[in-house]
């Protein structure tokens with residue numbers, strides 16, 4: 644099955660209106676392959692600003708949302724509020740939310756279930772710390788994080804998984820294409836065994852962790868890497884090159900992707 648290549652930016656807590664105008668400018672100037680999907684993960688206070696100015700072929704994503712409709716949850720935003728602004732995507736379970744804000748697998752699963760119920764599309768981030776990798780627990784962690792969500796949702800069609808090894812996020816240390824492919828492959832197999840073969844074949848798994856224009860092409864060649872979630876480099880014009888990382892030269896065949 645052909646899976647649509649999907650590249651997302653995660654601006655994290657960066658930017659102001661002036662900086663955003665610059666980003667919109669280079670996104671408008673750059674070409675985006677017609678077959679690729681692109682989203683940008685924007686701080687909540689600027690979601691509307693970006694939604695009003697973004698190019699048509701790029702979607703806006705929130706970086707978080709809460710697990711219920713409304714109420715006494717100071718500081719939180721709901722999927723309904725995102726939909727009210729026309730936002731279609733939300734990034735959930737980013738390692739910074741897990742590590743800094745103490746979000747558990749359970750909470751992330753609840754947020755995912757609620758966001759999907761409300762009609763948002765979810766980028767679900769999973770990934771191991773360096774310590775977990777070095778103690779041979781990469782698969783265990785990634786499977787556990789995915790299972791927490793699998794226990795709460797049935798329909799995966801609006802979910803994209805972002806495999807983001809924590810040790811590669813913002814560190815300049817990228818997983819090698821082989822390291823990333825190995826985890827993507829294991830995760831797809833786990834999904835086939837524990838969710839369904841159909842979901843395993845169709846779900847897109849992005850890689851995230853210090854992706855740059857320099858390393859994106861090699862990563863994009865891996866058969867189970869269906870796109871990227873990009874932090875630091877999504878604030879720079881090289882993001883456009885990353886969006887184009889899967890563009891094939893005319894003489895290349897299509898056989899490298901399922």
Ligand code: PEP
Pocket residue numbers: 653655807811812813814815851852853854872873874875876
């Ligand atoms: C991220 O924030 O999801 C990320 C992958 O960051 P970076 O690309 O900066 O490592």
